[in-house]
Amino acid sequence: MAEIKFKLYENIFIETNVQNPDYDGVILILYPEEKNVPKPRHIGSFLDKIAAIDKHVHKAVTLWNCDYVSGGRLIISPTGKIGPYNDARVLRDAAKKGMTRALEAGCRKPLLAVQNFVDFPEGELVSILGALEALYTPLQIRERDPTNNFIRLGIHAHEKADEKFEKVVRNAIALEKARILTRDIAGGDPERMAPGKIVEYVKDSFRDVSNVSINVMDDPKKIQKEYPLLAAVSRAANHIDRHRARVLTLEYKPSDLARVTDTLILVGKGVTYDTGGADVKISGRMAGISRDKSGAAAVAGFIKACSILKPPHLKVIGVLCLCRNSIGEDSYVADELLVSRSGKTVRVTNTDAEGRFAMADSVFKMSELADKELNPHIYTIATLTGHAKLCYGSHSAAMDNHSARSMNHATRLQLSGTLLGEGVEVSVVRSEDLAVNVGKCKGDDLIQVDMEAKGRNHQLAAGFLIKVGGLEDKNVRYTHLDIAGSAGMPPEEPTAVPILSLCHLHKVLL
Template identity: 70%
Template sequence: MAQGPYKFDENVFVETNYQSTEYDGVILILYPDEKNIPLPRNIGSFITEITKLDKHVHKACTLWNCDYVSGRRLILAPTGTITPYHDVRVVKEAAKKGVARALDAGVKKPLLIVPACVDYPDGQLVSMLGAFEALYQPLHLVERGIAANFYRIGFHAEEKNTDAFKKVISNAIALERSRIIARDIAGGDPERMSPKNIAEYVKKTFASDRNVVITVHDNEKYIAKEFPLLAAVSRAASCIDRHKPRVVQIVYTPSDEARVNETLMLVGKGVTYDTGGADIKISGRMAGMSRDKSGAAAVAGFLKACSILKPPHLKVIGYLCLCRNSIGEDSYVADELLVSKSGKTVRVTNTDAEGRFAMADALFKLSEIANNHIHPHIYTIATLTGHARASYGNYVAAMDNHAAKVTNHASKLQFSGARVAEGIEVSVVRPEDLAVNVGKCKGDDLLQVDMDAKARHHQLAAGFLIKVGGLEDRNVKYTHLDIAGAAGSPPDEPTAVPILSLCHLHKVIV
């Protein structure tokens, strides 16, 4: 099977017969008995006897010789115990592990049975996405010509080839194509996905999309003038052409702008490698910092989902803020006083807090024009703080400003995340999170970060962005998403969060 984009007519299929000779193995997501999920006809009694023989089938993926399925190979992929505290992620993990187990067994044409469960309205979509995750091939393997170890995948439609089931598969394919782009960018090594190369990759990716316009800003003087804080971060890297900063603007506009009732504006942190700069990372903490571009990757992926699924009610403006935080004789250093695009002076206190600088000026630009658009909502998406990971583990920290909080926006996003297997925790920005960013020296408007602060680091980072972005008093809805714990760290593949949650909440998928 070729690496994405997935082609519905070539290698992803609806299947109504789990004895079809087109497949060489069948995977069944196995729910606990107490869920009373009906087993497939013809193999139900076979599975019932297996569960009596070995209770372990509800704990780990197992493979059985079964004459009643394609290839005579039946993989049971259990969800495990499901308590009231579990959510649809149990389905995603079961599908992902089931497909991985099938591939390990030599299956090259798997068929996944995706039973519906009333507890999880989007469970079939999520299970398909879990299967696709197992099939993902990293970009470096694809570009080396190393073939994928499978040829096709089918999804069983419970003997009914319905339009509704086809729609679920089409949505899954579109979302996975989008997540592949995000994973490619986020997971690419620092040289393959340098700022210059990301810009080229994005242009190539969207080349055939007529509803998307891409603008790449690469002129050093322009970036220094319009994105001065990003330019400061990139100073030590700018002596090398491929490491010079880029600001990529992607705009999705539906065919009939009169139908637009919401405008999304997204800013993604795209630090292609973070050494920590002059405040260099120590104790081996630098490994994995190529994932510091996951926010920009997610923005690109979300725009791709829009370009494929074409939501008629949305206009989307995305900024990928691409730079490299390098070490060198021209490094920006603590104690420097910089002037942001908003006109506020910012005192550098820690060059390893570069992410907020990378996004600050793009955020301000969007806040300035937001009210010229219909029902605007601004997001920043970034692997911004280790504190978010320490606070919430592998979940996204979502923080609203005052205008977004009125509508409980972060809570709505959390609900959407729960529907599509992306965990989101709501975190509250409080007055002290803004106040702590006020400059201490005479004439300083803001501190990059208060190095004396002992707590609330991910919230105060949001407070900095609100202040530097001019969003403290302006009546524009803004939500900051810190994905530091959720984006995926090596050796795990990038997760591409929060693409699915955004697509669900903003009705990109219906």
């Protein structure tokens, strides 16, 4: 696997001097003048002079010849106006644009200067993550040319070495490694990241990791027995080995289980390609649909972050529900009556609603497992409905069941997202969102999706998972995250949401 190598004190360094000759350019995030954010000592007066010459420096990324910084190149990347409705994303975007411009200018040893900004408590971390995001190269390009697009990266925030800032940098590196894994899976094309290939990639990613165990179920007969709804989705793809369904389970355990206070159980939708099945997608709507595995990718990425940062209080179980929704003579079709793992009969109504089927049996299995775990919280993460994107644009929709809502969970997740630059909107699951999934014909316990429903489509999908997963009356916290609008679609790279929000909320960070 062609790895992007980020290692503190090997190719990433904390610097206290913007004139260090080891770099070939300095990137400065420029805040609005009225915010009075202190500038690095050597270049404050230079910035004041050029701002007086050209006010445009506060509107667009510019590159200046400056003798007061490493390499004689100063890339100024402004945040633009910061108002009361802005969040930390303005810092992420400025850092990313600045790093992109530096690379375009030929910098191979850039130095990023970030400042502490009281309006955004996690601003330094977000800024570094934005810069690291710009250094990402997609896996399939790296496999052709494994050369990193940088040689050395410096990060400057203080004139003196600071232990607290070192923790920020270490957190950023760990989170970016987790996001790289996520982007690689989510962004890989349908062949490079077919179900079997994802299993190989994940095994390779955790090969030398002692605190994560891996289990793979790939026997079609076993999957048919234990995950019948997933098996139905996969039927038309089963004759090609690499496209057959897999259920990949990862488990993170800290070194001292006696210190565990919480168990997180994450189930991710990993549909490597979604043709729509027999209800085939039309009008070119298949383009970009290989991103339908972003939920499963995020599950793997979150566990990657845990494996590096080693939170002592968490046990984490992640399930990647990997399949391909193909068209063929053995496609599952509308009107079929299937029996789920929970024993509930489910009538197929639209084969393009395959995502909830891919996860449903795993949710039920995990709801049973939760009874044996300490303080469990179950998540489903999925690019599940276009409705979520219509409602919330590029933000994730967070939906708690009754038990999670009593803890105000989704609102706290939203706050973590705001602090780390990931947009999360709280959406409420109501009684009608469960009731709409009840079967219409004799013998049907549930329907896959109510095709007559005119609204609340992302909420009713959560309602289906609650009902088929046995969580309707169970006092187990459950949250469904619909990332259809936030996961990122071509030509943009995958965003790797909601890893940052989850890591912040559940105190994974150092």
